[in-house]
Amino acid sequence: MFSPSQEELCALNKEPVKYGELVVLGLVLALEFIVTFLYFGGPICDLSDKLLAFTGRMKRMKDERCLKTPLVMVLAFWEVAGSGSMGSGHGNCSALVILTAQICTLANPWGWLGGCEHKSSVSVAVRLWGQLTAGFLMVGATFERYNGSLPNGDRGRRKSRFALYKRSKASGVKPSTVHVISTPQASKKVLSVQRHLVILKQVFTVVFRVWVEGKAISSKGHHSISYTLSRSQTVIVEYIHDKDTDMFQVGRSTESPIDFVVTDTISGNQNNDEAQITQSTISRFACRIVCDRSPPYTARIFAAGFDSSKNIFLGEKAAKWKNPDGHMDGLTTNGVLVMHPKGGFTEESKPGVWREISVCGDVYTLRETRSAQQRGKLVENETNILQDGSLIDLCGATLLWRTADGLLHTPTQKHIEALRQEINAARPQCPVGLNTLAFPSINRKDVVEEKQPWAYLSCGHVHGYHNWGHRSDTEANERECPMCRTVGPYVPLWLGCEAGFYVDAGPPTHAFTPCGHVCSEKSAKYWSQIPLPHGTHAFHAACPFCATQLSGEHNCVKLIFQGPVD
Template sequence: MNGANAKMTRRPTTEVGDIMEAVKLKHASSDAMQKPIGEILGSDEIDGGKRRSPDPNAPIYGELIVLGTNGSLPCPQISSKMSHSFILRKQARATGVSVITRDPQDMDSLARKSTHTVTMNKTASNSTVTEYGHDPSTDLFQIGRSADSAIDFVVVETVTGLDGQRAYKGNSTVSRYACRIQCERRPPYSARLYAAAFDTHGRIQLSANAPMWQASTSDYDGLTTNGIAIMRPVGTFESGVSPSAWREVSVMGNMLKLREQRSSRNPGDEMPEETNILTDGCLIDLCGITLMFRTAIGLAQGPSQTILREHRRALNEKSPQCAVNLLTLHFRSGSGVSAVSADTITDLDEAVSASSREPWVYLRCGHIYSQHGWTAGPEESDKYRTCPLCREAGPYVKLELGRERGFFIDDGPLSHAFVPCGHITSEKTTRYWLNVLIPHLASEWIPRCPFCSAALDRNTPTVKLIFS
């Protein structure tokens, strides 16, 4: 894809109302607004239309994690189907569908009931319809911006405001019915990705403006307006992994090279040797939101929350010192870092003490201090300082612990941070993510911090932490 010329079609602001429900959000009860976001665990707690909640002990196909969510949603939940991650679990009854091939010599195929359709309108008077029927061997999961009953997992873009706070984006480029994933109900529980999702009437309709062609593996195929891109990493997280080239997946599940422009009507070249099967670490870009797919096996072999807590304790056991304020720095569990848990703070003095012990880092050199009043020149500010130890000038930010274990590549010590956000993770994790290119404003592909989606610094994307 030519990033410099890439374009994408923005969807009308009115469509965002299908999920954002701004009026409801303003008038929501205080109890609903105060519900802890961390309580949202995934799809096993989400009512996906007529689907009932599956057995919590049922096999897990995998997990979808939203990039930029460090273990919780960055904004208040505005749909019961929203979460920072979604569990794909075997359903009590099969929910999948498969293409119906009518054969005059096969009475079963003729008698098979059509439950879903894909209609491709080549012209105003010429269209092709592909029928789908119930498939007892698969489960279907659907993702999109719409909150109607056909969608299992709701995703909405966020943007960072001038105040540094994240908010939901008005002009969304994510489709209301973005994509669907079909999982085999028997081992090895393969999951396949398809562009577009069925609506409440079981229909997918591509207009005459959508890219369409007669495919080699199906009668007709097509792409959605802004497309669904997929990146399947090479290797495994345990033995070594590296990113690969991005591809686009079609409505019928075929793989293609990226279009020259994101919303171009000319599809990329078909890649018949490649597959739409999701592997551990796959990235799925919905043109505005990027999801990471982790298999159950991959998560089990990666670092657990217990290991991450042990790494945090290891940092605290070093008793890192601030050489300026002569304080012992502490990392606490949760979204931030401080010496004292918020639950135990009883007065203002204690709160100030906790804040004064929060670790901050000079991003050019990696030296760690607490927030202090040191300045070496009139042009310096609270977030741009000269390190008092090595005299290297650069951004000065508070450190944040990376908490989403699905983004970690290994269980190594917490020794590095992303620049410019200051999220702490292992060295191997930083090396992997700085080489992963993710769509940015549909004009280029850039590396991002997986924990907050901040664009990494072009010159110094990561820094090794140096404790006193």
């Protein structure tokens, strides 16, 4: 065994000794030794790789499941043992993990094993940090949920948009000390009893070392990022408090470190039943945004967020590397993609190029697929600084970043309401039924009303609702326009209510195809040419108000209203 340093021992001595944990730990070690021979029917050296892999697994399970050391060692050992080729023992290992968890739950009243907290995920969107201090984050999703507000209202960290304000106390962190933990790789060919003991000694040396390093860092209240390079080497980068920045975290988890909770965006052409079948691809701790506390309040984005134990863990299979300057870096499983518009978020804006952001904030070209092991090429002339109109994709939800200055030139909710009233005051009519049409109130944007305008999206002619004009029984939504005989989608028109998606304050004259959301001409044309990530490697334009994939010749159409015939 190695001898821990004086600093490490001092850090450990600050915490009270829990004799219950020591007793359980001794039982766990005895169980591991006995089961290795009796349960698997083979010598320890056949399992040497798995025992070494167990150390990294233990660290990750401790962080993810909020469990204390003894229980983590039991679960990690059996999960590692059951993950490989163990013959008939594979299924039994999984069952034993469940049984062990049940036993530990019964023992928990004594407080020996710690708590295991399971929390459900909740959906969210994001937006900005400014003076305010820096900006806003917003999300596009089903229009019933995100076109201006959530169906049940904004509650806690579950909102359709978020403003980032300067915190009362700085919450940012910056990299500091680097700890390297290594041990010789165990041989698979030596079968002597002496070698068995050496292997066990190596395994538990790493276990204790990781435990000591983790305790030493956590006792200081510091954050850390763990890079598992191999089964025998782990690099831990310690992060210390930064008085000049504030940190905000985004992810699917509802745990306290997450400031803005997000879930997968459901496009407007999917129903809730279809959406529930798909497993979420958003990371529980997806990314973090670090904002300067002084002007100009620069905001930077980084992949991955710190969990409840203030740790980011990149496992052995995650893409990671050592840069030429010596610092470690890596990518998350599905990645964090960013696109900065050319020319800012204005009437003249053009879409930029999608890039991937690393854990340390470097910019790379995209991988071949979203979760490929090989990283892209480093883009040295680009940074992770967020700009007005930057898009952040978390593989399941796309966020729009708006700066405080940028929003000064964006139409407000009152302006959009004034445009709605102006259109209705012009008394547009259905050219066939001659009945007056009117856009519904923003507060009733999810209910189709009798006077609501409908449009043929192939030509743009606006009518009132009618149930004739079908050209095919198989395409219920395909109608023939009575004005020009063009066949195409016939849908109700909805005014886009989220002001942050507008690039100008022009009148709502264009509609997205095929969803029917209406906004200004320049806003419609801007979003019609933005390729948003879809799945692991596809890109397509989508409506910002409902995330429906756009179609048609130009992805949007100019609406043709008929005035009153007086």
